[in-house]
Amino acid sequence: MINKLKTVLNKLRKEAEKRETSVLRVAQRAIDVRIRQRMYLDEAIMIGVLDPRLPSDVAKAYIGRGDFVKHIxxxxxxxxxxxxxKSLFYQKFMRDGIKIPKCYIFYSPEETITGDQRKLVSQADWIEVIKNELPDDILIKPALSEFGLGIEAYSRKDGRFVNKSESLSYEELYHKITSQQAYGKCIVQQRLRxxxxxxxxxxxxxxxxxxxxxxxxxxxxxxxxxxxxxxxxxxxxxxxxxxxxxxxxxxxxxxxxxxxxxxxxxxxxxxxxxxxxxxxxxxxxxxxxxxxxxxxxxxxxxxxxxxxxxxxxxxxxxxxxxxxxxxxxxxxxxxxxxxxxxxxxxxxxxxxxxxxxx
CATH class of the missing domain: 3.30.470.20 (ATP-grasp fold, B domain)
Known part of the structure; x- marks a missing residue:
């Protein structure tokens, strides 16, 4: 909690410096737009509504994330x-013929299928697909994440999938996705360029x-x-x-x-x-x-x-x-x-x- 307060105060100080005004005046405006427009501090700073020189009625015209999501x-x-x-989304678009990245594996703890709807049940099934069907450049994408969080890219090199932080054998990649649950429900797809x-x-x-x-x-x-x-x-x-x-x-x-x-x-x-x-x-x-x-x-x-x-x-x-x-x-x-x-x-x-x- 203390570290969070320090972070907020630091952001308010920077904004006050940028606007050439006091921290108190910036903080008052931040509280005002948070209560009235459900606007978070980072978005208020981004938009510029914490500038005390901005008339209050002008500041009111901007929509906070909270209000926006409510209307959406x-x-x-x-x-x-x-x-x-994303797993449901990609599978529907595949059926509808709408262009998406090519998907090779749809993994969930309950059931795993390939892009052409074959079930992967055993480790041997997985290794067969990883070895013989995946392209050399892949992306593993958590199905339920936002803002690109958790996405990892790998390239095949000498029979392993590697990136800047690790080098995985086919068996290790299988275990990372399944038994280690590194991504939760996820999709293995082509890496686009x-x-x-x-x-x-x-x-x-x-x-x-x-x-x-x-x-x-x-x-x-x-x-x-x-x-x-x-x-x-x-x-x-x-x-x-x-x-x-x-x-x-x-x-x-x-x-x-x-x-x-x-x-x-x-x-x-x-x-x-x-x-x-x-x-x-x-x-x-x-x-x-x-x-x-x-x-x-x-x-x-x-x-x-x-x-x-x-x-x-x-x-x-x-x-x-x-x-x-x-x-x-x-x-x-x-x-x-x-x-x-x-x-x-x-x-x-x-x-x-x-x-x-x-």
Missing amino acids: REINGDGKGLLAD NHDFIHDLSNAEALQCVRLITFDNGKSKETQFFTAWFKISSGKGITDNFLHGTTGNLLAMVNPEDGHIIKVYRAHPLGGIIADVERHSVTNRQLTGITLPLWDELKTLAEQASKAVLPVKAVGWDIAITNDGPVIIEGNSEFAAMGKEGPYFHRDDLDSLIQSVA
Whole structure:
């Protein structure tokens, strides 16, 4: 508890320094938005509503994560199960013919099946698949995790699956997944690679996805594309998550109509984020103003996916762009609030969402 309080006070001090005001005034605003808008401290810092110079009525117009999720749940009903469990989600999309990463093993303590629905019962069954059917580059993804947590990548080398931290024989990989329960319920799938254009932007191995928010009320033939964001890797780690800038990655606002990057956010040294990035810090490649490849194909895929998960009406899709075309990585029914002004939701964004799915 003491360490948690120290962390909060440190964040408040940094924000006060950045805003050139007192810690007390920042803390008062933080308490206000937490009670009134159910806004967590990190998101309040990210949005900038803790600046005492910001009029109170302007601060009130921003939606906290708590309020946002409440409204999203009202819109989407009880359809979260499919999207929350990646194993169920991937199997449905495989049946529907919607492009996802190729899945080789669906593991759960109750039953394990292959991508083509064969049961794996014995260790010998597993070893046969691991040895002869898995590609040389794989990803093991917990079925119930969020924010890319728990994902591990391996490459086959000299009859073992290795990464930076370990080298596993086929038997050791089998035991890690099953008897050790390292991932819980999980999926063993192909590791996708970025489109050459995307790779050249960052020179990173992490799969970098577009987050495209779609609305579909089930009545109209057309899916609405509300906002689009592109998560750009800083070159570290195997995921592209932004997490309020804490990962060091970048977050780009994208025009959902044509796929060009409008502006790019990074972490501010004193906390929060700032949209002042024009070039990638590692490659020096231009980011603002460029157009992402295969954008029409990406939107078509997102529309297919949005129809497939109805009656869930509002979804944040993570879509990878590869040399073989766009691929759905996952859908989120309680997605991060990424609006039209920035990586947060304004009251106007929420009103637009509600009207769109009515």
